[in-house]
Amino acid sequence: MIELKGVSKTYARSAVKAVDGLSLSIGDGEIFGFLGPNGAGKTTTIKMITGVLRPDSGNVSVDGIDVAADPIEAKRRIGYVTDNPELFARLKAAEYLNFVGDVYGVDTRTRQARVSEYASLFGIKDALGGSIGSFSHGMKQKLLVTASLLPDPQNWVLDEPMVGLDPKASFDLKEIMRARAAAGRTVFFSTHVMEVAERLCDRLAIVNKGRIVFMGTLAELKRGQGADGSLESLFLELVDGEAANEASPKAVV
Numbered sequence: 001m002i003e004l005k006g007v008s009k010t011y012a013r014s015a016v017k018a019v020d021g022l023s024l025s026i027g028d029g030e031i032f033g034f035l036g037p038n039g040a041g042k043t044t045t046i047k048m049i050t051g052v053l054r055p056d057s058g059n060v061s062v063d064g065i066d067v068a069a070d071p072i073e074a075k076r077r078i079g080y081v082t083d084n085p086e087l088f089a090r091l092k093a094a095e096y097l098n099f100v101g102d103v104y105g106v107d108t109r110t111r112q113a114r115v116s117e118y119a120s121l122f123g124i125k126d127a128l129g130g131s132i133g134s135f136s137h138g139m140k141q142k143l144l145v146t147a148s149l150l151p152d153p154q155n156w157v158l159d160e161p162m163v164g165l166d167p168k169a170s171f172d173l174k175e176i177m178r179a180r181a182a183a184g185r186t187v188f189f190s191t192h193v194m195e196v197a198e199r200l201c202d203r204l205a206i207v208n209k210g211r212i213v214f215m216g217t218l219a220e221l222k223r224g225q226g227a228d229g230s231l232e233s234l235f236l237e238l239v240d241g242e243a244a245n246e247a248s249p250k251a252v253v
Contacts, residue, residue, distance in 0.1 A: 002026040002049060002155055002188055007058030008210075009044050018044045020210035021058070026188050026203075028154070031181045033197040033204035034190040037239055041210040042190040043083055046159045049188070050080045062155055076104065079153030083160045083190075085140035089133030093124070093143050096132060097150065104151035111150060118146040121172050137164040145173060156180055158189035162196060174200060194232035208239050 002024070009019040019041040026032040036042050047053040048060055051071045060067040067074040088096055094115075101111040119125040122142035132140065141164045148156065156177070162170050177187050177200060191197055197204055198218060205215040214221055218231060225234050 001028055001063055002157075002186060003059075003061045004045070004049070005059045007045070007048060007055045007060060009041075009048060009053060009055050017210050019048070019055070022207070022210065022212060023058075024205060024212075024215070026186055028186050029181055029184045030202045031177055031187045031200050032189075033201035034188065034207065035192075035194070035197055035204055035235060036190075036207040039209075040207045042207060043159055044210075045207070046083075046157060046188075046190060050078055050157055051075050076151070077154050079148035079151060079156045081141075081144050081148050081156075081158040081161050083163070085137065085144045085164070087132045087140060087144065089131065091132055092129055093132055093135070094128040096143065097128070097147055100147040101150050106150050114150050114152070115146065118149055122146060122169055138166060138169070141165055142169060149176070153185070155186045155188065158187075160190055160192065162191060162193055170196075194230065194235060198231040206235060206238060213238055 003026075004022055004024045007019055007022045008017055010017045022041070022045060024032075034042055034045070044053065048055050049062070049067070051067050051074060054068060062074040063077050065074045065077070088099075091099070097115050098111070106114075115128075116125065119128060119142075122145065124139055124142050124146070127135070127139065132143065135143065141161070145161065148158075161173060165173065174196065177189070181187050181202070201218070203215070203217055204221075206213050214224065216224075221231070221234055221238075222228055225237060229237075
């Protein structure tokens, strides 16, 4: 379970909040999609969930553990796939996986079984002896996904996970997401691919300029917008509507 309460974040030399009073609650057994245009605050939010960034205000908790107060224990409950799979270029892929296994305290037998399962699924098992620096973007992404699953995390957090993946790997990733949610795990992911969000998500949030402009199911979004189109069309209508409202001159009272 992941909870954010009134979380805000401003970067240095910027008067604009990247995340502005954002509150979310994502339950166990749920696939939750986090959508928004570029610069909406998605990656900043994810970095605060995973403890990479500290919020200026508000509270983030993972399985009831405050990320700021007990960051190590909170991080042990998270498997994280970043939006940029630039890993330790000089390490061999197998060395990196062993490093992640050591950090999470995964025993040798379990580690070997999970590496074999996921590296085989994503077609990189034969490349684990190679240096990460020689990997393509897609291979690095597959390695990062494999590493994130080594500790069998209760909470799987993914930032644009489909970028760089081939069609088979994307399909396999979506199947893993479904299986983990069915097993009672929490899956939280950001994406620009509306078709993926439409097919996968139990609930979703649309964020724009650091604030949530919608949160709920796709059916609730359609009812709220009074339309029955695709998620893509509803998303554009909602985000463009917000921009138009902000651009409109305010009435003088």
